[in-house]
Amino acid sequence: MSVADEETALLGLAPVAPDRTVAYGPHPDQLVDLYLPRGADGARAGAAAGRPVVLLHGGFWRAAYDRRHLSPLAAALAGRGLPVALAEYRRVGAGGGAPRTFEDVAAGVAAAVRELPGDGAPVLVGHSAGGHLALLAAARPGTPVHRVLAVSPVADLARAHALGLSDGAVGELLGEGPGLEARLAAADPVRHPPAGVPVTILHGTDDPDVPLELSRRYAAQSPGTDLHELPGVGHYAPVTPGSPSCHTLCAHLLRPRST
Template sequence: MQRIEYGPDPSQFGELTWPPGAPRGVVVVVHGGFWKAAYDLALGRPLAADLADRDWVVWNVEYRRVGNGGGAPQTLQDLTAALERLRDPELDLDLSTVVGLGHSAGGHLATWAGGGGVLTQVISQAGVLDLESAHRDRLGDGAVEAFLGHPPGPADAAYDPIALAPLDIPVWCVHGRADDVVPLSQSEEYVDRVQAAGGRAELVVVEGDHDAVIDTGSAAWDRTVSILDLVG
């Protein structure tokens, strides 16, 4: 594992893990935690280790969060910069397959970043994909308002995945049936919006709660791995 900075702030770095075998592609892991500084990329390390063992190069990304200089637009700027860092010739990465894998708020960020031209697929794990409905439902105890700095409105469409749907790349929405932190409706409504607009999105409902999808010993995680097998 190699720590690589993509900016001057202490939170602007990622951990790049190389596999033991020939790389199948790159997975960009974006951790969740409702964009709050209390949570960091340690959440993504078990995923990174598991995926590297499966011959993926893994870029586990940290970013500025609410409470340490983050929020909109800073957090989104960080995701853009972290993805652009992968283009560095010194890293010598094959970017023909770059999958964004984000959990919860990380699912929001990975899906949002899917329009930036680096990612070739997105897997949202229990992602917050509709900021307005997430705000109405008070997800994360008002996390959306804290992230935006105000209640969401039409001017925030550029930050909201459902408003940006469909992307030009496929999106898989993996979501636990028993999730009581981010409701399944977040993924259902996003997929419905994408499909109605002629885009490519698939809802993958798994058994388990909010964190089952990032438990590398769970059947829910196995479903995510099976999606990666399709693309790499």
């Protein structure tokens, strides 16, 4: 699969319905979809075989992109015996933006911990803008996080803003105008590495949407970050079930990293 075909391959997958959806607030987007662990035969497992996972989708924090495109990945992980929560959150254009989006992620993680089977704090798996949200949530005091697996994350928010990624998405998220520098500082993962939380980053070398440079800058500022560069891979393949780079994601997720 070429880099140019990756987006079509992911978005062409049929959404997979969850076992259950729970609300963590009154807004229509304050939801988490639960995918319960299943055995090799597809039957629901009697007990969780792995640590809970919370998936955070990307889309540059905009309302035009919702969680459904990660539902095949959520179902695939549940099929490997993992209890999975696919979290939705308020996004720019539909009641979101800073700080509401960040507050929703924290509340969604808490709801997932309450509702999912499994042992202990969850692994946060975030793609693209969801990778930014996962890294930021892990640094938020009181958020239960075992470790973070960030995939093609917007890990350096100031640099993303300077590059004008996705027609100024960072400015839309934080709000342009006076005080932007302070808002950037407060919401930039590179300035807030999560203390005591292991971080693994997977990033394709040919990613045209979120440059690999952002993950390299994060890793350089956050000692202990485990950065894996995926040669010839673009933005979407790592979260597309069946792709070689998605197998890599699953291997990292299923191989616990010690704290």
